Amino acid sequence: xxxxxxxxxxxxxxxxxxxxxxxxxxxxxxxxxxxxxxxxxxxxxxxxxxxxxxxxxxxxxxxxxxxxxxxxxxxxxxxxxxxxxxxxxxxxxxxxxxxxxxxxxxxxxxxxxxxxxxxxxxxxxxxxxxxxxxxxxxxxxxxxxxxxxxxxxxxxxxxxxxxxxxxxxxxxxxxxxxxxxxxxxxxxxxxxxxxxxxxxxxxxxxxxxxxxxxxxxxxxxxxxxxx
Amino acid sequence: xxxxxxxxxxxxxxxxxxxxxxxxxxxxxxxxxxxxxxxxxxxxxxxxxxxxxxxxxxxxxxxxxxxxxxxxxxxxxxxxxxxxxxxxxxxxxxxxxxxxxxxxxxxxxxxxxxxxxxxxxxxxxxxxxxxxxxxxxxxxxxxxxxxxxxxxxxxxxxxxxxxxxxxxxxxxxxxxxxxxxxxxxxxxxxxxxxxxxxxxxxxxxxxxxxxxxxxxxxxxxxxxxxxxxxxxxxxxxxxxxxxxxxxxxxxxxxxxxxxxxxxxxxxxxxxxxxxxxxxxxxxxxxxxxxxxxxxxxxxxxxxxxxxxxxxxxxxxxxxxxxxxxxxxxxxxxxxxxxxxxxxxxxxxxxxxxxxxxxxxxxxxxxxxxxxx
Numbered sequence: 386x387x388x389x390x391x392x393x394x395x396x397x398x399x400x401x402x403x404x405x406x407x408x409x410x411x412x413x414x415x416x417x418x419x420x421x422x423x424x425x426x427x428x429x430x431x432x433x434x435x436x437x438x439x440x441x442x443x444x445x446x447x448x449x450x451x452x453x454x455x456x457x458x459x460x461x462x463x464x465x466x467x468x469x470x471x472x473x474x475x476x477x478x479x480x481x482x483x484x485x486x487x488x489x490x491x492x493x494x495x496x497x498x499x500x501x502x503x504x505x506x507x508x509x510x511x512x513x514x515x516x517x518x519x520x521x522x523x524x525x526x527x528x529x530x531x532x533x534x535x536x537x538x539x540x541x542x543x544x545x546x547x548x549x550x551x552x553x554x555x556x557x558x559x560x561x562x563x564x565x566x567x568x569x570x571x572x573x574x575x576x577x578x579x580x581x582x583x584x585x586x587x588x589x590x591x592x593x594x595x596x597x598x599x600x601x602x603x604x605x606x607x608x609x610x611x612x
Numbered sequence: 613x614x615x616x617x618x619x620x621x622x623x624x625x626x627x628x629x630x631x632x633x634x635x636x637x638x639x640x641x642x643x644x645x646x647x648x649x650x651x652x653x654x655x656x657x658x659x660x661x662x663x664x665x666x667x668x669x670x671x672x673x674x675x676x677x678x679x680x681x682x683x684x685x686x687x688x689x690x691x692x693x694x695x696x697x698x699x700x701x702x703x704x705x706x707x708x709x710x711x712x713x714x715x716x717x718x719x720x721x722x723x724x725x726x727x728x729x730x731x732x733x734x735x736x737x738x739x740x741x742x743x744x745x746x747x748x749x750x751x752x753x754x755x756x757x758x759x760x761x762x763x764x765x766x767x768x769x770x771x772x773x774x775x776x777x778x779x780x781x782x783x784x785x786x787x788x789x790x791x792x793x794x795x796x797x798x799x800x801x802x803x804x805x806x807x808x809x810x811x812x813x814x815x816x817x818x819x820x821x822x823x824x825x826x827x828x829x830x831x832x833x834x835x836x837x838x839x840x841x842x843x844x845x846x847x848x849x850x851x852x853x854x855x856x857x858x859x860x861x862x863x864x865x866x867x868x869x870x871x872x873x874x875x876x877x878x879x880x881x882x883x884x885x886x887x888x889x890x891x892x893x894x895x896x897x898x899x900x901x902x903x904x905x906x907x908x909x910x911x912x913x914x915x916x917x918x919x920x921x922x923x924x925x926x927x928x929x930x931x932x933x934x935x936x937x938x939x940x941x942x943x944x945x946x947x948x949x950x951x952x953x954x955x956x957x958x959x960x961x962x963x964x965x966x967x968x969x970x971x972x973x974x975x976x977x978x979x980x981x982x983x984x
Contacts, residue, residue: 390972424923426875428858428860435851435852435857436855438855438856439854441856442853442855499958499962500961501965538842539842539845553831553912558881558882559882559908559917559925562882563924566937567940569940570936570943581951581954581955585954585955585958588966589962589965591969591973
């Protein structure tokens with residue numbers, strides 16, 4: 386017989402975290418779509434003279450603008466990791482304790498072996514998700530760095546200049562372009578797995594994972610909340 | 613040639629050029645070096661008064677295309693005077709002397725003009741197997757380089773070979789071809805390109821002769837005046853790029869109309885050179901103008917960024933036909949299949965858990981009707 390549990394409502398994701406999430410999702414989508422178009426432009430119209438159209442320039446402009454949004458959004462979130470609530474704190478992304486590693490194993494069991502979990506899973510980011518986001522943050526940084534390095538040659542942007550050292554380091558702009566392009570696929574894979582896992586956890590745990598990124602609330606069994 | 617005060621003006625007079633030709637040359641040299649029109653007087657003065665520093669031109673692992681390019685400089689006087697002047701000291705390809713006489717000529721120059729001569733180098737230096745892959749007069753390239761570099765007032769690395777290693781250094785680099793800047797302990801002026809543009813080479817030599825020092829260089833040792841802009845930025849087809857009008861195939865109508873070659877693998881957007889400004893062969897044309905995309909020949913490692921006719925290079929480790937996109941699509945497909953399989957398996961393996969939760973929720977709901 387299933388036992389009867391009391392659930393409590395917890396305010397997990399504060400507004401800046403939710404705003405970061407959706408701005409980031411939007412920026413990545415725009416960057417991914419425009420980036421793919423820059424990498425492999427398709428034919429739009431050839432009916433007019435070149436001087437009457439500028440669509441490819443516009444696509445690039447949107448990509449660069451979204452790049453700035455992406456960067457600053459990321460910086461704000463990093464700042465929030467130091468001043469936000471305990472679910473948003475920076476140390477939730479770096480597993481250091483034994484319990485943290487046990488939780489990672491636990492989540493892997495639940496997700497991949499699909500067995501029933503026995504231990505407690507964090508109500509915020511579970512420890513595995515936290516670690517993945519920590520690695521993701523570095524890839525975000527890599528993408529911003531290579532992106533602005535490529536941007537340096539066509540603008541007077543300070544951010545471009547600050548990233549220009551990457552080009553000789555990686556062996557020329559062709560290599561930077563290659564890796565910047567390849568990382569597009571990281572985002573595709575990440576989005577696919579991320580969205581699926583949100584649905585999956587919401588489905589099997591019933592803690593309101595999906596809606597939490599809209600309203601900020603999650604639900605947790607009272608008896609597990611002593612932590 | 614005697615070691616006396618031998619000026620460029622003296623050389624020109626010997627060859628029968630008039631004062632007018634000389635002044636014309638000076639204004640061209642001033643312009644080539646990026647100076648204003650008023651500077652030609654100063655240039656004339658320098659060429660009249662300053663003794664011409666001797667030039668030693670070394671050849672290592674290369675195809676001599678840099679020399680070939682150099683002798684095709686736009687201005688006939690530049691080619692004539694500078695080249696004649698240069699060949700007098702040491703240049704394996706162009707000097708009259710050969711064998712021991714040539715080696716002695718070089719040795720004399722290195723000794724007599726220690727710390728004064730300009731060293732121009734064409735080609736990379738092999739370092740594997742103690743440098744046996746390139747020997748001249750029984751000595752290895754590196755040995756010759758180190759000897760000549762010691763007393764050089766300035767060192768210029770001509771072309772992609774000397775600057776980055778070019779095709780010899782392409783994977784797997786069997787001879788251990790190494791660019792000059794990695795071997796000598798002195799600043800090296802890199803003039804990359806395969807070959808570099810003749811007028812760029814001449815302008816650099818002119819600058820060195822005129823001022824006795826290097827022009828402003830960028831972080832990679834390239835003269836800024838020629839290598840600070842991308843081929844793309846000054847390309848006459850740039851408007852088609854911004855308008856999104858591309859050649860889709862070399863034999864389509866767009867190619868005939870001269871649209872942007874970006875999709876044909878043109879490396880213009882990632883290549884720093886002056887091709888679209890100075891052009892080649894007396895300003896006649898350059899690759900893009902001739903309907904062929906830029907290969908990026910002035911960039912480090914351009915041979916390894918192939919295929920040349922595709923925008924994206926091959927992705928390392930996945931075979932020659934794979935790009936980042938084909939690898940990405942495959943990974944994406946695997947992930948999608950994995951997710952679908954996982955979703956199915958969830959409903960089977962977690963059935964009990966989900967049922968329990970539903971049952972619990974139903975039990976907690978006041979006035980609930982019985983749900984199966």
